[in-house]
Amino acid sequence: MSSVSLSSQLDKVQLQRYLALPQGGLCLVTYVWIDHTGERLCCKNRTLDCEPGSIEDIPEWNFGCPIHQPEGYKGDMYLIPVRMFRDPFTRDPNKLVLCEVLNCYREPAEQNTRFTCNKAMEAAQHFQPWFGMEQEYVLQGMDGHPYSWPQGGFPGPQGPYFCGVGAGRSFGRDIVDSHYKACVYAGVKIFGTNAECMPSQWEFQVGTCEGIEMPDHLWMARFLLHRVCEDFGVIANLDPKPVQGDWSGSGCHTNFSTEAMREEGGMKFIEDAIEKLEKRHAHHIRCYDMHGGEDNKRRLTGAHETASIDQFSAGTANRGASIRIPRRVDKDGRGYFEDRRPAANCDPYVVTEAIIRTCLLGEIDSD
Ligand code: ADP
Ligand code: MN
Ligand code: MN
Ligand code: MN
Numbered sequence: 001m002s003s004v005s006l007s008s009q010l011d012k013v014q015l016q017r018y019l020a021l022p023q024g025g026l027c028l029v030t031y032v033w034i035d036h037t038g039e040r041l042c043c044k045n046r047t048l049d050c051e052p053g054s055i056e057d058i059p060e061w062n063f064g065c066p067i068h069q070p071e072g073y074k075g076d077m078y079l080i081p082v083r084m085f086r087d088p089f090t091r092d093p094n095k096l097v098l099c100e101v102l103n104c105y106r107e108p109a110e111q112n113t114r115f116t117c118n119k120a121m122e123a124a125q126h127f128q129p130w131f132g133m134e135q136e137y138v139l140q141g142m143d144g145h146p147y148s149w150p151q152g153g154f155p156g157p158q159g160p161y162f163c164g165v166g167a168g169r170s171f172g173r174d175i176v177d178s179h180y181k182a183c184v185y186a187g188v189k190i191f192g193t194n195a196e197c198m199p200s201q202w203e204f205q206v207g208t209c210e211g212i213e214m215p216d217h218l219w220m221a222r223f224l225l226h227r228v229c230e231d232f233g234v235i236a237n238l239d240p241k242p243v244q245g246d247w248s249g250s251g252c253h254t255n256f257s258t259e260a261m262r263e264e265g266g267m268k269f270i271e272d273a274i275e276k277l278e279k280r281h282a283h284h285i286r287c288y289d290m291h292g293g294e295d296n297k298r299r300l301t302g303a304h305e306t307a308s309i310d311q312f313s314a315g316t317a318n319r320g321a322s323i324r325i326p327r328r329v330d331k332d333g334r335g336y337f338e339d340r341r342p343a344a345n346c347d348p349y350v351v352t353e354a355i356i357r358t359c360l361l362g363e364i365d366s367d
Contacts (some may be wrong), residue, residue: 002139008233008331026033028094038111050091075104088182113349128259131214132207136250140237146200156363171200198250215348240343241298249299250344257336266334273359281312289343
């Protein structure tokens with residue numbers, strides 16, 4: 001099997017001819033949602049008569065899912081538009097719209113983790129909670145190997161690849177730069193990008209965002225990543241430990257602060273939050289990957305700048321701890337902290353909700 005997809009090798013000059021056709025006053029809207037796995041993204045398109053001015057102008061829609069229907073289930077699932085972005089693929093005036101999924105009784109569908117996250121965000125609004133999330137991922141060829149790795153073999157050991165420049169140290173930068181520009185065009189709050197420790201492993205950060213904006217923007221950034229990768233014929237793998245052995249896993253470090261933490265004397269509030277997080281370590285581990293902690297087990301080993309999964313730790317400038325206080329923050333006595341436990345395949349709605357409920361809403365373990 002070739003390492004890039006056949007579709008990516010279709011004639012792009014032909015595509016450009018059609019994309020350049022005028023579309024009158026019409027607006028093409030791509031509805032984006034998370035499917036029943038809670039992990040995969042789906043989309044479909046719809047033509048509107050004119051450009052929507054805001055999210056309220058975008059009609060609800062639905063989809064009928066021929067498989068994966070709950071028992072005794074009748075009818076369609078509803079798509080409720082929640083956040084609008086510009087479409088970097090077909091460009092202005094066209095839109096991408098992130099949707100929540102409701103079932104036929106108009107209740108949040110099982111995969112709809114946004115609903116309760118949003119409730120927590122509303123309850124904690126007065127704290128002005130800010131987040132920044134660092135999404136790591138590995139580019140993977142269609143043959144299932146990390147992109148550009150020697151067939152059936154391994155590249156040289158880790159060391160020269162982190163923030164690497166040059167053909168022997170950096171693999172797939174076209175994709176990273178394309179995704180970066182696509183995010184900026186779309187209006188996704190992308191903070192930056194960098195090459196990671198393992199060859200063909202990369203990171204982008206989304207933030208700083210307030211409240212529910214954080215997970216919404218990260219999900220749209222993931223959609224753009226998968227969509228850009230599709231054009232290049234490779235796959236973005238968000239597994240927390242795609243290659244066993246002496247190779248770094250992929251995380252989704254979550255940086256967090258409240259207004260009080262950011263102000264003079266904020267360290268007291270940072271320490272208070274860390275104390276609460278320590279008491280609920282097991283709960284957070286369950287919330288921090290797609291399968292209740294099972295995926296993260298392979299990543300949080302204590303090696304490769306991680307802490308062990310069953311032991312909570314915190315420290316200044318310590319990348320081997322569960323929670324890290326950046327050196328600068330320690331020096332200033334205020335700012336934010338970084339939760340290093342979330343895995344690359346986490347659901348950012350679940351992660352941010354857990355942090356808000358534990359640190360700000362005073363929730364403690366019931367089990
Ligand atoms: P690292 O040094 O861990 O690799 P990065 O530079 O990759 O950190 O990411 C830092 C993240 O922290 C960014 O997403 C940024 O938005 C976020 N951030 C910065 N300041 C704050 C803050 N006060 N509150 C929450 N997040 C913040
Ligand atoms: Mn980072
Ligand atoms: Mn990183
Ligand atoms: Mn980090």
